[in-house]
Amino acid sequence: MTSSTATPADILQLARRTLEIEASAVSRLQDHLGQSFLDAVAMILQCSGRVVVSGMGKSGHIGGKIAATLASTGSPSFFMHPGEASHGDLGMITGQDVVIALSNSGESTEIAAIVPLIKRRGAKLIGMTGNPASTLAREADIHLDASVAQEACPHNLAPTASTTAALALGDALAVAVLFARGFTAEDFARTHPGGALGRRLLVHVRDLMHGGAGLPVVESDASLKQALLEMTRKGLGMTAITDHDGRLLGIFTDGDLRRLLDNDVDVRSAMIADVMKHDPRTIAEDALAVEAVRIMEQFKVNGLFAINAAGQLKGALNMHDLLRAGVV
Numbered sequence: 001m002t003s004s005t006a007t008p009a010d011i012l013q014l015a016r017r018t019l020e021i022e023a024s025a026v027s028r029l030q031d032h033l034g035q036s037f038l039d040a041v042a043m044i045l046q047c048s049g050r051v052v053v054s055g056m057g058k059s060g061h062i063g064g065k066i067a068a069t070l071a072s073t074g075s076p077s078f079f080m081h082p083g084e085a086s087h088g089d090l091g092m093i094t095g096q097d098v099v100i101a102l103s104n105s106g107e108s109t110e111i112a113a114i115v116p117l118i119k120r121r122g123a124k125l126i127g128m129t130g131n132p133a134s135t136l137a138r139e140a141d142i143h144l145d146a147s148v149a150q151e152a153c154p155h156n157l158a159p160t161a162s163t164t165a166a167l168a169l170g171d172a173l174a175v176a177v178l179f180a181r182g183f184t185a186e187d188f189a190r191t192h193p194g195g196a197l198g199r200r201l202l203v204h205v206r207d208l209m210h211g212g213a214g215l216p217v218v219e220s221d222a223s224l225k226q227a228l229l230e231m232t233r234k235g236l237g238m239t240a241i242t243d244h245d246g247r248l249l250g251i252f253t254d255g256d257l258r259r260l261l262d263n264d265v266d267v268r269s270a271m272i273a274d275v276m277k278h279d280p281r282t283i284a285e286d287a288l289a290v291e292a293v294r295i296m297e298q299f300k301v302n303g304l305f306a307i308n309a310a311g312q313l314k315g316a317l318n319m320h321d322l323l324r325a326g327v328v
Helices: 008-032 035-046 058-072 109-120 135-139 161-181 185-190 196-202 224-234 254-262 289-299 319-324
Strands: 051-055 077-079 098-103 124-129 142-145 217-219 238-242 248-253 282-284 303-307 313-318
Touching: 008 161, 035 124, 035 142, 035 161, 051 058, 051 109, 058 077, 058 098, 058 161, 098 109, 109 124, 109 135, 124 135, 124 161, 217 224, 224 238, 224 248, 224 254, 238 313, 248 254, 248 303, 282 289, 289 303, 289 319, 313 319
Parallel strands: 051 077, 051 098, 098 124, 124 142, 217 238, 282 303
Antiparallel strands: 238 248, 303 313
């Protein structure tokens, strides 16, 4: 290996050229899309098994990402290493599966070795190559053309533009299948429960609310003093006021207390029914937590009471609960 005399300007020029070549390679893929792409989408939609993605070397890395994208967008999928497939992992494939095999040359020895066995099992085969005349392209049930004019590598050797093109084509396939399947944002959240979208779309009020012994509540015949003690014990800065059947009648908050003190109300003798706010903002316990955020923001309140279909008090939550859960 010889030392380089490249200047910073040379390096930046090459980097820009790399991005230009790869962007051009992806853009030109649009000309490759046609009936074979539509057939591949239909094949995946009709698949009653799994989509098995395989590739060797750099194509394998791209295949792993394609499999992950398919799996997270409604198409059960996994990556199978072609080298391991010849040593037992081929048992992962069933006759109900669709196999997507990636090879830029279309002549990968490891892929070629398992193609006959894939077909013998009755699985369908989609080949994604940069060579439409290759063995894999000929043997596949459907061929997707991911060819590029050149690699971004200055020696035209290292897989660069070709892997970028394969990745983009895989994304196009996954997104097209997603669209044709009618896959929604809610469906996406179910496969990403740990992500921000999952928290926003899947968390319900009942999952966050304070209920049972943690719910601040007094009945309407309680004194203001008793209500203040309840607020102190539960630490939510408010308390609910209910009738004897547990139906919500009103709310009293820290802010209400400050306003009473400004008006020289005797807090030692006042009854909660005389100073509470009637008809407080509520939310159904089965509602999504994002709806609680919307109500709080719209009406500029920091807390809500959750009720059931009969109007009975079931829980309480405030903005801090929503922040801790990552819903906001």
